Amino acid sequence: MVFDETVYTAVSKKLNELDKKVSTKKELELKITHEKRELVRWNTELEQINADLAPVMALEFDINAYKSVIATLKELEVVYREIIGLRAEVERAEEVKDNLQLLSELEREITADITALKRQMDALRFDKMAFVALKTGYERKTEELNEMKLKLLAKRNEFENVCREIDHVLADIAEQERLLADKAKEETELMYLSLLERLMNDFKVYMVGMIRPMLSDYASDLLRRLTDGKYSKLELDENYDVFIYDEGTPYAINRFSGGEEDLANLCLRLAISAVVSERSAIQTNFIILDEIFGSQDALRKRNIITALNELSKKFRQIFLITHIEEVKDYMEYVLRVTEDEDGVSWVRMGE
Numbered sequence: 001m002v003f004d005e006t007v008y009t010a011v012s013k014k015l016n017e018l019d020k021k022v023s024t025k026k027e028l029e030l031k032i033t034h035e036k037r038e039l040v041r042w043n044t045e046l047e048q049i050n051a052d053l054a055p056v057m058a059l060e061f062d063i064n065a066y067k068s069v070i071a072t073l074k075e076l077e078v079v080y081r082e083i084i085g086l087r088a089e090v091e092r093a094e095e096v097k098d099n100l101q102l103l104s105e106l107e108r109e110i111t112a113d114i115t116a117l118k119r120q121m122d123a124l125r126f127d128k129m130a131f132v133a134l135k136t137g138y139e140r141k142t143e144e145l146n147e148m149k150l151k152l153l154a155k156r157n158e159f160e161n162v163c164r165e166i167d168h169v170l171a172d173i174a175e176q177e178r179l180l181a182d183k184a185k186e187e188t189e190l191m192y193l194s195l196l197e198r199l200m201n202d203f204k205v206y207m208v209g210m211i212r213p214m215l216s217d218y219a220s221d222l223l224r225r226l227t228d229g230k231y232s233k234l235e236l237d238e239n240y241d242v243f244i245y246d247e248g249t250p251y252a253i254n255r256f257s258g259g260e261e262d263l264a265n266l267c268l269r270l271a272i273s274a275v276v277s278e279r280s281a282i283q284t285n286f287i288i289l290d291e292i293f294g295s296q297d298a299l300r301k302r303n304i305i306t307a308l309n310e311l312s313k314k315f316r317q318i319f320l321i322t323h324i325e326e327v328k329d330y331m332e333y334v335l336r337v338t339e340d341e342d343g344v345s346w347v348r349m350g351e
Helices: 005-057 063-124 128-226 258-279 298-311 325-330
Strands: 233-236 242-246 249-252 286-290 317-321 335-339 345-349
Touching (some): 005 063, 128 298, 233 258, 242 258, 298 317
Parallel strands (some): 286 317
Antiparallel strands (some): 233 242, 335 345
16 A cells, blocks of 8 residues: 555644543543542531531520621521532532533544554555655755756756857858858959959040040140241140140240140130030030130230130130220120129129
8 A cells, every 4th residue: 555644644633633632631630639629528527517417406596696696607608609519510520520521522533533544544554654754855855856957957048048149150250151142243343343453444535645635736726826826736645734835846834834724725725615516415505714815915916816706606605704995896795894882793794
């Protein structure tokens, strides 16, 4: 039969309760025996009192005797009260006797229960030493189980930390792969951009090689007309530095006077505008020139105006900004800008 600790505990508790009831029964039996002795003693005293009162009843009235009798009666009253108390004790003794009978029956029941419990304990074949050993082993195994649970929890936390680290590493790997892919893409784009830059540079060199002679021709023609044939050729080198031919020999532009240098720059500006206008897909309808007469003499001013009139075939509108009054006589339209005392600028047509 398998040992059941719950049944054993219940049986032990029941035995303790029965032991307490047996002890209570024995105490009540002792008390009942004592009360019986007291009852016998009080009955004996009562008989003695009755014997003492018998001679008094036969005597004639005597005041002194009367007083003595009254005193005796008072004493007897006290004794009577004691007797009444004894009767109550006797009645209580009867009640105790009844209780004693009930306790006897209860004792028999308890004895029967104890016998039945002993039979159950014998049937359980309870071995206290084996129980203690099993209980100790159980407690030890429980402690080991708790320790294993703690270790398992620690391992689980460690596993979760490792999983998080793995996720971080995988995320880093994915980010590195993305960066490598972006790098490869950027390297490819850089390669194509480098190739495009090289092609554009080659194209620029090609275009420069194509447009530089054209600019030189336009500028040379303008310079020849503006200088009345004194300087017949203006040339641009590979760095677009300006050279002017004087009697067949090219010279850098800084060799010439300030007015001639301004004139050469004007020719180059007009040549660039003309070439851009011819080569551009967008039609250029006007050109603006600012203060181009400042360092020129009267003859060259007229030559510049003549050249500009010829350029009107290429540009529908040519705007000249100047402070030289006599130039307006050669212009078809004049816009005069003035400033009043309040600093406000006004534009008006006419002289």
